[in-house]
Amino acid sequence: MAQDNLTAVLYGINDIRLEQTPIEEPSDNEVLLEMACVGICGSDVHYLVNGRIGDFVVEKPMIIGHESSGKVAKLGKNVKNLKVGDRVAIEPGVSCRICHFCKEGRYNLCKDMVFCATPPVHGSLRRYFKHAADFCYKLPDHMSYEEGALLEPLSVGVHACKRANIGIGSKVLILGAGPIGLVSLLVAKAMGATVVAITDLVERRLILAKQLGADKVALIDKNMKEDDTVKLIHNIFDGEPDKTIEATGAQSSIRLAILATKSGGCSVLVGMGAPEVQVPLINALIREVDIRGVFRYANDYADALDLVATGKVDVKPLVTHNFNIEQTVDAFEAAKSVSSGAIKVMIHCQ
Ligand code: NAD
Numbered sequence: 119m120a121q122d123n124l125t126a127v128l129y130g131i132n133d134i135r136l137e138q139t140p141i142e143e144p145s146d147n148e149v150l151l152e153m154a155c156v157g158i159c160g161s162d163v164h165y166l167v168n169g170r171i172g173d174f175v176v177e178k179p180m181i182i183g184h185e186s187s188g189k190v191a192k193l194g195k196n197v198k199n200l201k202v203g204d205r206v207a208i209e210p211g212v213s214c215r216i217c218h219f220c221k222e223g224r225y226n227l228c229k230d231m232v233f234c235a236t237p238p239v240h241g242s243l244r245r246y247f248k249h250a251a252d253f254c255y256k257l258p259d260h261m262s263y264e265e266g267a268l269l270e271p272l273s274v275g276v277h278a279c280k281r282a283n284i285g286i287g288s289k290v291l292i293l294g295a296g297p298i299g300l301v302s303l304l305v306a307k308a309m310g311a312t313v314v315a316i317t318d319l320v321e322r323r324l325i326l327a328k329q330l331g332a333d334k335v336a337l338i339d340k341n342m343k344e345d346d347t348v349k350l351i352h353n354i355f356d357g358e359p360d361k362t363i364e365a366t367g368a369q370s371s372i373r374l375a376i377l378a379t380k381s382g383g384c385s386v387l388v389g390m391g392a393p394e395v396q397v398p399l400i401n402a403l404i405r406e407v408d409i410r411g412v413f414r415y416a417n418d419y420a421d422a423l424d425l426v427a428t429g430k431v432d433v434k435p436l437v438t439h440n441f442n443i444e445q446t447v448d449a450f451e452a453a454k455s456v457s458s459g460a461i462k463v464m465i466h467c468q
């Protein structure tokens with residue numbers, strides 16, 4: 119096996135370095151993976167630019183990357199579900215498996231979650247990386263490594279649409295046409311939503327959303343009065359959406375999500391911005407609008423995989439840029455820059 123283990127390490131704000139790290143030995147329930155693809159997520163960029171997200175602070179050098187796929191290179195001695203050579207998608211968060219939340223199936227809420235590239239836990243952007251075998255999902259031959267890596271954001275969309283109980287007849291408003299809004303759009307359509315509309319501040323993102331299957335789009339003008347944006351949304355639907363999925367984190371957009379939702383409907387909040395926002399809670403109370411949070415995903419990876427494997431969802435158009443691991447700094451520049459038009463930047467590790 120090659121001894122080259124080129125690794126992307128985040129040292130601090132705007133300081134990513136490529137360096138060699140030791141290839142780790144998988145423990146009994148782990149596999150060693152020859153990494154194939156790692157997508158760049160908004161949170162990776164956030165750690166690069168700000169050195170922190172909320173209480174998670176990059177205090178010592180951290181290997182970046184968590185949207186990934188690879189090939190099994192070595193098995194720990196207890197591993198039964200995989201064999202050497204299997205191509206897999208990697209679910210990046212490994213929970214404790216024994217606490218109340220894990221047993222209940224809501225393992226995304228586990229207090230002992232070990233999640234790639236959330237400080238102080240190292241991520242997967244390296245040539246070789248070891249991971250819990252039960253958090254690796256075998257890819258069918260017709261699925262690419264890029265699609266495998268994209269199962270990470272897609273799983274967020276699956277979880278959000280399940281939390282909103284989307285199904286046949288749903289009229290869905292998605293706020294924000296970044297990667298998370300767009301995967302939510304793909305999943306909502308696959309789950310049978312009758313109408314899906316999506317908002318953004320940026321026209322180019324709405325053009326892509328239309329190409330991906332959005333029935334309606336709404337360009338939001340930040341100077342518009344709140345009442346007028348609510349009217350704009352209701353005009354688009356010729357009525358009111360019964361499900362809204364907020365994927366911007368902006369206060370004005372969270373407010374719009376709640377206000378635009380039909381009475382008795384459900385507003386799912388995915389976007390994370392400021393830790394505290396002002397929302398029209400009494401309006402939601404009076405109209406029995408359920409407000410539900412979404413944190414990552416739990417038991418959604420296999421469903422995301424099936425959606426792609428069966429052709430119900432096509433995530434490939436989300437990839438706008440490709441780089442080799444040697445070009446990691448350039449890849450992050452592209453992901454950071456608004457003018458690059460990047461949606462998903464994909465890094466190839468071999
Ligand atoms: P992104 O920044 O690429 O996309 C956000 C989009 O929202 C952009 O296209 C932007 O133009 C648009 N936008 C911003 N303000 C708006 C407004 N007022 N009205 C309409 N559109 C507006 O981010 P992303 O990667 O797509 O992630 C979206 C959000 O989801 C982020 O806040 C991220 O932190 C969060 N997130 C949450 C989870 C979770 O588990 N809850 C997981 C992943 C991402």
Ligand code: ZN
Binds near residue numbers: 213229
């Ligand atoms: Zn647990």
